[in-house]
Amino acid sequence: GAGVSQSPRYKVAKRGQDVALRCDPISGHVSLFWYQQALGQGPEFLTYFQNEAQLDKSGLPSDRFFAERPEGSVSTLKIQRTQQEDSAVYLCASTRRRVGSPLHFGNGTRLTVT
């Protein structure tokens, strides 16, 4: 009965380091989304999975960003060679079914690149 769970809650990385952010969606939720939220801005779409299939990755800002959901449940967002502009809150959200379901968000991972 838990909500969407994300870890770590906070991550500080030095520029150039790789990071991996984890999302545990609500059990039974087919669709999973990653959003990036810069300070004072609305969430920006990054990528979307339906089960294990990545159906839309049009929002990933560069080839340094990679997401996977190999078993259709837990998802990982990986950022390689982090840059300062990657500093943001990364939100994961899931929905039960494809059409018309509201997004349930996690608390996010706040990434700070120094």
Add this chain to the structure above:
Amino acid sequence: GENVEQHPSTLSVQEGDSAVIKCTYSDSASNYFPWYKQELGKRPQLIIDIRSNVGEKKDQRIAVTLNKTAKHFSLHITETQPEDSAVYFCAAKDFGNEKLTFGTGTRLTIIP
């Protein structure tokens, strides 16, 4: 792609008064319009949503109106309370596209 604009960016309202936040969207195919409330350091939470087959929806002190012709929708909060203070985001998408596009947010402050 869809573009959602939201106004105002900040809004201060005396406790007990009403607050109105407005959004416009660009894609006429959009037919689902949710509103999210985000308190500082917390997750966005859905507070109300509307689909394009209705023009208005109400849930206690919160209401949303939709004008498809003009491509704008609004959030109305009546009898505001201090706990209504938060950032509110509107969003839009069509059912054929899973991507939800958000506005830039409105920081609502309720003055006791």
